[in-house]
Amino acid sequence: MAMSRLFTLVFFPQICSTRTGNTYILYLTSRLRMGFFTSIRNLFRGDAQPESAAQETNAGGTLPSSQTNGPANPNPEQKALTVALRQVEPRLSAWLTVVLEGVEKADDRLWARIAFLLSSLEVPAVEVNAFIAKFRLWLDDMEYERLEDFKSELQYRLALALDLEDEEDERSRLMLKLSEGLAKTREQISQGLNTLFASGRTIDESFWEKLEEILIMADVGFATAHALTERLRRRARTEGIREAAELRAAMRLELLDVFKPMRRISVVNPPEVVLMIGVNGVGKTTTIAKLCHRAVLQGKKVLLVAGDTFRAAATEQLEIWAKRAGAGFYAKGHGADPAAVAFEAIDQAVTEGCDMVFVDTAGRLHTKVNLMEELQKVARVLGKRHPGAPHRTILVLDATTGQNALSQVKLFNEACGIDELVLTKLDGTAKGGIAVAIAMQYGIPISFVGLGEKMDDLRPFDPEGYVSALLGLEKG
Numbered sequence: 001m002a003m004s005r006l007f008t009l010v011f012f013p014q015i016c017s018t019r020t021g022n023t024y025i026l027y028l029t030s031r032l033r034m035g036f037f038t039s040i041r042n043l044f045r046g047d048a049q050p051e052s053a054a055q056e057t058n059a060g061g062t063l064p065s066s067q068t069n070g071p072a073n074p075n076p077e078q079k080a081l082t083v084a085l086r087q088v089e090p091r092l093s094a095w096l097t098v099v100l101e102g103v104e105k106a107d108d109r110l111w112a113r114i115a116f117l118l119s120s121l122e123v124p125a126v127e128v129n130a131f132i133a134k135f136r137l138w139l140d141d142m143e144y145e146r147l148e149d150f151k152s153e154l155q156y157r158l159a160l161a162l163d164l165e166d167e168e169d170e171r172s173r174l175m176l177k178l179s180e181g182l183a184k185t186r187e188q189i190s191q192g193l194n195t196l197f198a199s200g201r202t203i204d205e206s207f208w209e210k211l212e213e214i215l216i217m218a219d220v221g222f223a224t225a226h227a228l229t230e231r232l233r234r235r236a237r238t239e240g241i242r243e244a245a246e247l248r249a250a251m252r253l254e255l256l257d258v259f260k261p262m263r264r265i266s267v268v269n270p271p272e273v274v275l276m277i278g279v280n281g282v283g284k285t286t287t288i289a290k291l292c293h294r295a296v297l298q299g300k301k302v303l304l305v306a307g308d309t310f311r312a313a314a315t316e317q318l319e320i321w322a323k324r325a326g327a328g329f330y331a332k333g334h335g336a337d338p339a340a341v342a343f344e345a346i347d348q349a350v351t352e353g354c355d356m357v358f359v360d361t362a363g364r365l366h367t368k369v370n371l372m373e374e375l376q377k378v379a380r381v382l383g384k385r386h387p388g389a390p391h392r393t394i395l396v397l398d399a400t401t402g403q404n405a406l407s408q409v410k411l412f413n414e415a416c417g418i419d420e421l422v423l424t425k426l427d428g429t430a431k432g433g434i435a436v437a438i439a440m441q442y443g444i445p446i447s448f449v450g451l452g453e454k455m456d457d458l459r460p461f462d463p464e465g466y467v468s469a470l471l472g473l474e475k476g
């Protein structure tokens with residue numbers, strides 16, 4: 001078997017197994033979207049010869065020097081790694097565990113191993129080098145040395161580059177994070193539910209009362225808890241469920257029903273403009289930074305716009321994040337008109353050929369009316385300068401504020417219409433049930449959840465993972 005096929009089997013067995021005619025090409029291209037791995041796409045399409053994946057790095061062995069299909073003359077260490085890779089599940093985390101065996105810090109050994117992994121995936125040398133160089137710059141900026149401090153970022157970058165986020169592996173990582181994050185909420189909900197759903201118990205009026213009570217405790221809110229219980233009652237009636245134990249699965253389905261699938265917006269005329277709104281302190285700046293980081297890693301040219309001209313600290317913070325992520329930045333002086341800032345920023349974004357623009361906005365709620373008028377004006381001006389903008393308006397909410405988040409949704413939705421929600425600080429809150437309340441009352445999709453302060457702690461919202469984590473169930 002040719003080396004390339006062998007590696008394909010090691011790394012992409014699903015491609016080989018589903019391959020019929022050109023089908024695998026479509027499958028693959030739909031999953032890979034960025035420059036790093038264009039070579040793989042081309043290779044499978046058969047219309048390009050990959051460049052050399054040569055690496056000068058020499059640590060624990062010389063890397064392949066001029067092969068076209070992964071390491072052609074693997075040294076003993078690489079051979080051992082290849083054997084080990086073949087034996088693990090084809091998942092990024094499993095590959096990384098094998099490839100990073102014995103690596104403890106950012107040194108030549110690490111670069112050699114990453115290069116080995118990527119060259120095994122037939123990534124051209126220039127793209128391998130670019131990936132490593134970018135990552136090294138980031139490590140320098142962050143002053144990280146030890147592998148344990150940056151391993152998750154490395155995995156995150158590789159996952160984004162490979163567009164592996166929908167892979168089972170990534171889902172279980174999210175599941176794990178969500179479960180950790182929702183631990184407190186789960187204590188509230190699942191302990192109560194465990195007792196309630198314990199086999200043998202029949203479903204009577206006191207059962208429904210108790211269920212409603214548990215949901216209210218987890219900050220699902222009174223109205224939502226009541227509505228959810230009613231829906232479950234109906235389901236139990238139509239499906240003839242009499243035993244409490246059977247109801248847990250029914251509840252999972254009912255909750256899944258609540259979350260709307262994300263609406264995909266395809267932008268006709270770049271740049272795609274995203275208006276970020278939310279009350280001060282909810283984590284808006286951090287979320288913009290995280291979204292920007294993701295977009296840059298996906299190969300997009302991004303501009304961050306400091307539309308909160310009131311808070312100097314927010315502007316400074318945003319500038320730092322833009323620099324770290326490798327994005328552009330636009331700001332005017334303190335107190336400048338936010339609508340003018342937005343207008344001029346779009347000019348800059350168009351001139352520079354940006355793919356995405358994130359516009360930060362003010363969030364001082366004590367001047368409610370002014371703030372809402374200001375946001376409406378910014379949105380209007382954006383649309384005037386760039387038809388269709390803002391293409392997305394994202395409200396950032398702090399999950400720890402519980403029911404208060406609901407009134408923020410109402411207020412901002414009335415003012416400028418919300419397309420998506422980001423729910424931050426789900427880590428360590430006992431109020432994770434708020435996501436259910438928001439979804440049931442407003443039907444606005446939650447696109448991301450914040451599970452910590454690090455850049456890779458912003459994860460796409462996965463309703464299945466969330467509901468399972470909430471109910472203390474195995475997913476699926």
Ligand code: GDP
Pocket residue numbers: 278279280281282283284285286287314363424425426427449450451452453457
């Ligand atoms: P802003 O005022 O809305 O721009 O809020 P910031 O982005 O400055 O965030 C306020 C605080 O919340 C900062 O200390 C952030 O590090 C923290 N933060 C933001 N998102 C999260 C999250 O998902 N989890 C946790 N634990 N903290 C977060």
